[in-house]
Amino acid sequence: MSFGNPHIRYWFNPAPADLGESEEQFLRALGGPAVLHIPGKDRSRNRAICTLLHGNEPSGTRAILRWLKQAVAPAVDVLCFFGSVKTALTEPLFHYRQLPGEPDLNRCFKPPFDTHQGSTAKAILDTLIEMHPEALIDIHNTSGMGPSFAVSMNQDRTHKALAGLFTKRMLVTGLKLGALFEYSERNVATVTIECGGSQDPRADQIAYQGIMRFVTEEDVLDPKPADWDLEVLLEPVRLELTGDTRISYGNQEDAQADITLPPDVENHNFGRVSREVQLGWVNPLSWHKLKMNAPDGKDVKDKLLRLEGRSLFPAQALKLFMITTNPAIALSDCVFYAVRDSGSDID
Numbered sequence: 001m002s003f004g005n006p007h008i009r010y011w012f013n014p015a016p017a018d019l020g021e022s023e024e025q026f027l028r029a030l031g032g033p034a035v036l037h038i039p040g041k042d043r044s045r046n047r048a049i050c051t052l053l054h055g056n057e058p059s060g061t062r063a064i065l066r067w068l069k070q071a072v073a074p075a076v077d078v079l080c081f082f083g084s085v086k087t088a089l090t091e092p093l094f095h096y097r098q099l100p101g102e103p104d105l106n107r108c109f110k111p112p113f114d115t116h117q118g119s120t121a122k123a124i125l126d127t128l129i130e131m132h133p134e135a136l137i138d139i140h141n142t143s144g145m146g147p148s149f150a151v152s153m154n155q156d157r158t159h160k161a162l163a164g165l166f167t168k169r170m171l172v173t174g175l176k177l178g179a180l181f182e183y184s185e186r187n188v189a190t191v192t193i194e195c196g197g198s199q200d201p202r203a204d205q206i207a208y209q210g211i212m213r214f215v216t217e218e219d220v221l222d223p224k225p226a227d228w229d230l231e232v233l234l235e236p237v238r239l240e241l242t243g244d245t246r247i248s249y250g251n252q253e254d255a256q257a258d259i260t261l262p263p264d265v266e267n268h269n270f271g272r273v274s275r276e277v278q279l280g281w282v283n284p285l286s287w288h289k290l291k292m293n294a295p296d297g298k299d300v301k302d303k304l305l306r307l308e309g310r311s312l313f314p315a316q317a318l319k320l321f322m323i324t325t326n327p328a329i330a331l332s333d334c335v336f337y338a339v340r341d342s343g344s345d346i347d
């Protein structure tokens with residue numbers, strides 16, 4: 001075990017009383033990136049949960065703390081990883097995704113691991129390689145409101161079973177961004193769970209119920225009959241903006257902006273968006289600042305979006321998700337993910 005890894009604290013079987021009386025006390029007790037090792041009834045196997053890679057996504061931490069306070073013994077050993085503990089503790093609590101000027105930890109799970117966040121990412125990956133869990137769940141919140149979903153690189157029965165512990169939807173993507181699930185997948189079946197908005201109590205409940213299933217069930221890799229209802233969305237494409245883009249949110253076009261989206265644009269999350277539904281406005285001179293690349297690098301923007309004058313429409317019926325109304329995330333990460341409404345990938 002990684003007792004000696006200086007980039008992550010290892011804590012075996014903490015007593016519930018040592019975990020603090022609040023989320024904040026719990027994070028202070030962890031002090032920084034940490035892995036809790038909870039012994040199970042069957043000590044020969046283990047499973048892993050990772051959370052708080054983003055400091056403003058509390059549902060996974062809350063759920064794990066709630067479980068540990070109840071002292072319910074897991075079926076097998078469970079490793080609980082907490083990534084951006086210091087970021088989450090930076091006032092106001094659970095406010096920063098990453099600290100200003102620092103990289104996004106969930107984009108650092110790839111070489112060269114030469115930043116502070118990269119060292120944390122490598123410590124998590126090294127611990128996973130050493131402990132060889134039978135499954136890994138990475139728990140997040142979405143930036144806006146919206147339903148829960150899983151993200152996976154695979155749609156085999158194992159990954160469907162893991163997703164089905166938490167949610168009814170699964171995105172399957174080969175996009176390589178440096179996220180944990182892409183790089184752990186080589187060693188362990190991994191599914192990311194987006195529980196829903198960080199302000200939404202339902203997201204806390206989804207994380208808690210899913211984690212209780214994940215830690216207490218004898219077998220989490222075998223699909224239950226309900227898992228076959230899982231809606232699978234293949235190869236979503238991201239709408240990204242070039243770094244110099246001015247994005248604005250409002251109910252009419254901002255003449256100073258390259259792209260304007262209505263504040264309620266996130267209502268389209270997972271709904272069908274037909275060709276007739278206006279998504280917002282784009283200055284035609286700024287059209288090149290919008291990028292939609294397929295995983296093979298091919299630009300598919302003109303297959304998915306069209307401009308009529310200054311009005312932005314889908315070029316075909318789409319399903320959109322992870323739509324953000326946070327301009328910083330729209331610029332640094334993406335505005336939304338899209339698949340064709342048929343659910344098949346974009347070619």
Ligand SMILES: [Zn+2]
Binds near residue numbers: 053
């Ligand atoms: Zn996240």
